[in-house]
Amino acid sequence: MLDIKLIRDNPDVVRRALADRGGRSLPDFENVLAKDKEWRTAVVDLDQLRAKRNTNAQAVGQLKSQKKDATSLLKEMDGLKAELKEKEEIERRLIQETESLLLVLPNRPDASVPLGKTPADNKVVREVNVKPSFSFTAKDHQDLGVALGILDFDMATKLSGARFSLYKGAGARLERALANFMLDLHTKEHGYTEVAPPYLVTTKTMTNTGQLPKFADELYKCQDEDLYLIPTSEVALANLVQESVIEGSLLPMAVTALTPCFRREAGTYGKDTRGLIRNHQFDKVELVRFCKIEDSLSELEKITGHAEEVLKRLELPYRVLALCTGDMGFSSAKTYDLEVWMPGEKTWREISSCSTCGDFQARRMNFKINRNGKKEFGCTLNGSGLAVGRTLAAVLENYQQADGSINIPKVLQPYVGTDKISAQG
């Protein structure tokens, strides 16, 4: 959530920031400004009425205890009461309207974010590892996996419909191996604490991280209860500090979790329909960090580095993109995407997205830091470390052999228990 005081005092700064992001939220922004002004007028009025009621009520009490007559005061209070009721309703409505508008305004981009409108305006920061070259025509991961008998999309479709996947045998084992490898790396070497959070969370929790109220379309919701399936464990992890004050000396804090992620992918029909790339359910190892606001950018470099380390050790070719102002997610102040090279598809695929949200989520969830008695909003960061399904797809495509078998990357061999996956009988 944007700071209402900043909006009030420097509307041009915020207006500029929202315009940089594409300008779609500018009408809402102007409404916030207007509503807030209305609210402030209303609240001054209301507080005065309340003050009067309070002193009068006290006076009535005094008169009664002295057995004196209070009828004239009581009569005055009659009118006051009606007026109060009416104005309280107006104030309540105004604050609600302002709040709900404020909740749909996206974060402001950091000054270092490249200006731009579309993904074409994103900047490649670096490219790491060389793309493999094949003496044969590289297949994509779906063809490879199905032929090997380790992926079964037909069965997944029977069970659950389009955009679901099913891993079998060495495939399931490889999926689990990747997740374990990632978790071990982050917990043992990068200092993250592993968390096993709930996969179902409340409306409030979803609102805190920015999924709601604006992106309800993307979420699976339980029919009979106020619970949503998490689209990423970021939701559960970032909310670990909701409504809390953390000692500044304990920061930065880092948590990680392996969870399934559930996404409706509404409006993406016909896009990325093959394989593991865009599923309704996929596993992801998520990284979340909490820090002081001034460490926002340096922490972003750290978390991005932690995600990159997975790709480095798997020896997969990837590149790092600095997303432009127009392509960033709702809550983000600055985002790096990691894209892995997919030889079968001959394309770069997003495999991680690392963002600092500044104090945007902290304000929504009331996460504060105590610094020598002074309390201020904290900073939250999140990054995929990594999406497991897409990583598996990348391993299949990059490590494929002429005979359709898959060599297992060195670091994974202890986890998989073999150095090669061949067709299963």
Next chain:
RNA sequence: GGAGGGGUCGCAUAGUGGCCGAGUGCGGCGGUUUGCUAAACCGCUAUACGGUGUAAAGCCGUAUCGAGGGUUCGAAUCCCUCCCCCUCCGCCA
């Protein structure tokens, strides 16, 4: 799912319509005392919002006793709805 009990200022508790934004104890902070420490004693001890001011403070007002409504001149206290915790029963991995 059924029955009952409970949620008050960091913690523990007091408080059944006005003297309660809220007492007491512990903890914490500051001070007196002291060679140092401890003890004792004294003082302080929430947050948010608005107005005013703006370097900061201050001052004024409002709100907050799990959340939201309501009753009342006046609500921590009475009523309604919801959330959470505990005990017992049922069910269950």
